[in-house]
Amino acid sequence: MEVGRRTLIAGLGASGLTAGLLALGASPAAADDGDPAQNILSAAVAWCVTAAEREMLYRQAFNIARDRIDAVLRGEGQKRRGSKPLAIISDVDDTVLSSDTYWAMLLGSGKQAFDDVLWDDWVRANGPTPTPGAVEFTRYAESRGVEVFYVSQRDQGPDTQQYGVANLQHAGLAFADDAHATFQRESSNKEAAQQAIAEKYEVIAYLGDNLNDFRRRYYVTSVAQRKALASEDAERFGRDFILFPNNTDGHWMRAIFGTSEPADSPEYRARMLLAAQNLVP
Numbered sequence: 311m312e313v314g315r316r317t318l319i320a321g322l323g324a325s326g327l328t329a330g331l332l333a334l335g336a337s338p339a340a341a342d343d344g345d346p347a348q349n350i351l352s353a354a355v356a357w358c359v360t361a362a363e364r365e366m367l368y369r370q371a372f373n374i375a376r377d378r379i380d381a382v383l384r385g386e387g388q389k390r391r392g393s394k395p396l397a398i399i400s401d402v403d404d405t406v407l408s409s410d411t412y413w414a415m416l417l418g419s420g421k422q423a424f425d426d427v428l429w430d431d432w433v434r435a436n437g438p439t440p441t442p443g444a445v446e447f448t449r450y451a452e453s454r455g456v457e458v459f460y461v462s463q464r465d466q467g468p469d470t471q472q473y474g475v476a477n478l479q480h481a482g483l484a485f486a487d488d489a490h491a492t493f494q495r496e497s498s499n500k501e502a503a504q505q506a507i508a509e510k511y512e513v514i515a516y517l518g519d520n521l522n523d524f525r526r527r528y529y530v531t532s533v534a535q536r537k538a539l540a541s542e543d544a545e546r547f548g549r550d551f552i553l554f555p556n557n558t559d560g561h562w563m564r565a566i567f568g569t570s571e572p573a574d575s576p577e578y579r580a581r582m583l584l585a586a587q588n589l590v591p
């Protein structure tokens with residue numbers, strides 16, 4: 311029953327999400343931690359599922375990526391370094407696949423923090439939908455002879471790769487096959503996979519919602535360090551580093567809590583309040 315329900319919720323578009331959750335009895339009765347109106351995730355998720363601005367940030371980022379392809383093919387800007395074919399390396403979650411229905415489902419289940427079990431079920435049920443512009447962009451790249459490679463870190467057990475490729479195919483993305491997709495389980499360090507691609511292709515842009523999607527050197531533990539390191543590369547953003555929005559999770563959370571997926575607790579909430587006041591170094 312649970313998987314079916316999650317599949318149903320995941321299949322709802324943003325406009326049908328609220329009605330769907332209410333119809334499924336997911337809110338308010340399902341909240342297991344007090345008044346659901348007090349859920350500290352609600353503001354972030356509300357923005358995810360309602361803001362036209364979020365959708366246009368995705369469109370904007372894919373427009374930049376498309377312009378980059380066109381410029382390189384015209385011989386402008388980045389000069390081709392040799393005869394290698396061109397490629398773009400993209401993250402998956404919250405870059406080409408949206409997690410907004412997962413977060414809405416999480417809220418509907420009364421959770422206040424990332425939940426691995428719900429996430430894994432949602433992935434296995436092909437819950438992810440393409441982000442705005444992702445399908446068009448990957449197909450455009452294909453039409454111009456630029457291959458898109460997906461490098462992601464997920465762990466749904468031995469079939470992680472199979473689930474991931476199925477998600478890409480279900481979303482209708484180009485290059486949704488094992489030759490172009492790497493779902494690595496053990497580490498969030500993507501550099502080895504990225505370098506293996508770069509040995510055979512000239513990589514003209516990296517797409518991601520997390521600094522770690524661009525360079526591992528950003529994988530540091532403090533808020534201030536992350537900002538300082540990213541600032542050193544500020545000229546690359548919007549050029550070969552193309553950044554997508556994610557206000558619900560990622561290594562920005564790790565910098566606050568020491569872990570990317572902190573469990574809900576009084577300490578978690580207290581530290582979130584500190585972070586909101588910019589009092590976490």
Ligand SMILES: [Mg+2]
Binds near residue numbers: 401519
């Ligand atoms: Mg991501």
